[in-house]
Amino acid sequence: MRRRQFCRNTFAASFAAAFPLLTACERSQPETIAEATAPADTGIAAISLDGANIELEKAAVNELGAELNGTLMLAGHPKYDETRKIWNGMHDKRPALIAQCANPQDVQAAVTFARQQELLLAVRGGGHSWPGKSVCDGGMMLDLSQMYRVNVDTDAQIAHAQGGAWLNHLDSATLPHGLVTTGGVVSHTGIGGFTLGGGFGRLNRKYGLAVDNLVSAQIVTADGKLRTISAEEEPDLFWAIRGGGGNFGVVTRFDYQLHPFNREVLSGMIMWPVDQASEVLHFYADWHAGLSDELYVGPIMVTLPDGGGSFVGMEVVYNGDPAVGEAEMAPLRAIGTPADDGIKMQDYMVMQTQEDASFGHGVRSYIKNGMVQSFTRELADAVIETFVPDPRLAFFTHTAGGATTRVGELDTAFPHRNAETMIMVGGGWIDPADDEWAMSTARAWFAELQPFTGGYYDNIHYDREQAAGNYGPAQPRLEQIKGVYDPGNLFRLNNNIIPA
Ligand SMILES: Cc1cc2nc3c(=O)[nH]c(=O)nc-3n(C[C@H](O)[C@H](O)[C@H](O)COP(=O)(O)OP(=O)(O)OC[C@H]3O[C@@H](n4cnc5c(N)ncnc54)[C@H](O)[C@@H]3O)c2cc1C
The missing domain is CATH 3.40.462.20 (Vanillyl-alcohol Oxidase; Chain A, domain 3)
Incomplete structure (x- = not known):
């Protein structure tokens, strides 16, 4: 007994x-942008896209800080250590800058800065990357944790979710309306990486993967442009993000098909x-x-x-x-x-x-x-x-x-x-x-x-030893689309697709 x-x-x-x-390891998601950006008083030592040591000019860094509605954090900022941590405790990395974005315009500014400075860039959605791809040493962490709001259009049965939302933000917004879409099994997982990689969950046998429920998205590509994409608008890019991971830009909004659900x-x-x-x-x-x-x-x-x-x-x-x-x-x-x-x-x-x-x-x-x-x-x-x-x-x-x-x-x-x-x-x-x-x-x-x-x-998956060939016949098209939208491979901290 x-x-x-x-x-x-x-x-x-x-x-x-x-x-x-x-x-004992639970952590709550930060709720508000509490701390103002502190200005840099010297140049900032950083790591470039190809791994070289570089120095960012303080004027450029301060300009970015002033442009953001969110917060630019440097080491020493009161929220820097909390924000750089991701889910897997195996990865203790220290970015030169954390751009905590409040809206798509912030994402455009941060992406443009990283591209112009040729700065290593990590994009953090929910921070659940097993191999730690959403944080980096010496580069920029573009943090979406404050962009977690979800709006439900009950007539159209579509959920519009910001790119840094967690699965529980999505479920909590849709379930009260008797609607649902496929979500994963741990609710503090980010919808960002989850959806861009496929998205398995307990309802996928009935409704398909998260990518199968994605009807459109807003994405900031490497050129800094905010694009709305779907099967009708920029269909190649929309095809590529449904499985191709974070290779093609920063998704600021995911639009999911919902299903009536008891x-x-x-x-x-x-x-x-x-x-x-x-x-x-x-x-x-x-x-x-x-x-x-x-x-x-x-x-x-x-x-x-x-x-x-x-x-x-x-x-x-x-x-x-x-x-x-x-x-x-x-x-x-x-x-x-x-x-x-x-x-x-x-x-x-x-x-x-x-x-x-x-x-x-x-x-x-x-x-x-x-x-x-x-x-x-x-x-x-x-x-x-x-x-x-x-x-x-x-x-x-x-x-x-x-x-x-x-x-x-x-x-x-x-x-x-x-x-x-x-x-x-x-x-x-x-x-x-x-x-x-x-x-x-x-x-x-x-x-x-x-x-x-x-x-x-x-x-x-933690290791990447099998990466070549894992996309099967989709690989050539992914490389071609990567070549169009990210020819400089700015978005490389992911299951990287080399631009054609
Ligand atoms: C505890 C746990 C449970 C899980 N359960 C499931 C499950 O049930 N089903 C399932 O399919 N998977 C599951 N996963 C795997 C999960 O889908 C991946 O870890 C996914 O990458 C998590 O997304 P994230 O946004 O939290 O990750 P992050 O670490 O923030 O990002 C992962 C990758 O996605 C990119 N990325 C994230 N958000 C964006 C964005 N908005 N735009 C562009 N790129 C972005 C990042 O740059 C990075 O390359 C689980 C993982 C964990 C740790």
Whole structure:
């Protein structure tokens, strides 16, 4: 009984089981621009686009500070250290300047300054880049954290979200109107990087990826121009940003298609002790292919801290009539003897925020992933055989399929339309002394699973060793569009596409 209660408490936040050490690291988003820009009194040592040491003239820096409605921060500014920090505690970098933008005109000024000065430029949306691409040493961090507002046009069923919004700003604005779009599983993730790279979430089988719901956008390109783009206006650029990451400019506004949605959803996590992993994952391998678009089921394998044991789990969300959902998921719930079955009717926002604390800001984290066409019994066996029973590491999945696979391979720049599932190996820890063990163990673990994969999802990847070829047949067009809109490769701190 005590064991069952323990599990219930621990699994209440579902993926809390997977990143159990990290609940103390939460950080809130700054709410206002509180501090005025302090003028530079000397030239500023900086790093150029190609890595050379340069000095920025103080007059030019002060001119930029005066032009911004937001704040220009130099080292020593009271908010400099707070602002330069991003989610992954592995990246402790010190930009020469932080341009905290308040509106699109600020973004235009900051981009123009960086281009004219040939200054290394990092663009920070929500700051969740695993490899730390949204901050840099010696360059400019263009910070969008104050541009987080979302307006919902209920008639047109479109959400207009500023480029620095988080997923919870988007959900919080749309759900009260009975509307939703695909968002990811941790609500403090930025919509910026999330959307530009693809955007997987619990509703993607029904509504597609975030890029599939993007109907238009406003973007500041390297020439400093603010452009409104869509399938009708500058369609090449609009195609490229739907999967091509931050390569093409700074998106100041995303416009998403919304869908009528009942926010009470049958959802939750089922967990089984690890000795039932073979029965559970084999069942999943045989069962998942025929599931409806309404049903999202994602397998995980995790270990609780303090000797709490290892578990195989399924995260389940049914986006539709609960009675139909009950029937469809019944075979899964009948498998083995679960340690806990937490599936119940609950507010979608509970699901969308339940992992926030577990993936708290400041955690040290590493992750690798690969796209798989089918979660087979052979893959299940490999996952079980290679499983590392340590609370610092876990096996996760994002389930795709459904609407995500019905979009043509070259309709957007997102390259992995034939994948049913994304598999991930990674984790989080606090102590820097764990870095080497955790990273080398995760790499070795993933190497055993990699033969089952084809390409990877750039947004959930720490290393870039596979970058060449990951865009498949979209690569030449991306290079050509990059050559048109960013010939000098100003936007290079991303999964970089070299301009044609
Ligand atoms: C805890 C956690 C949970 C996650 N869950 C999911 C998930 O459920 N589904 C999923 O698909 N992904 C998920 N991801 C991956 C996520 O999509 C990427 O990390 C994404 O890059 C985060 O976007 P961001 O704006 O927060 O990142 P940032 O670090 O700010 O930026 C990442 C990259 O995008 C660029 N960028 C950001 N905003 C803009 C903008 N407005 N204009 C131009 N370029 C911009 C940056 O320059 C950088 O290259 C998760 C990541 C984390 C850390």
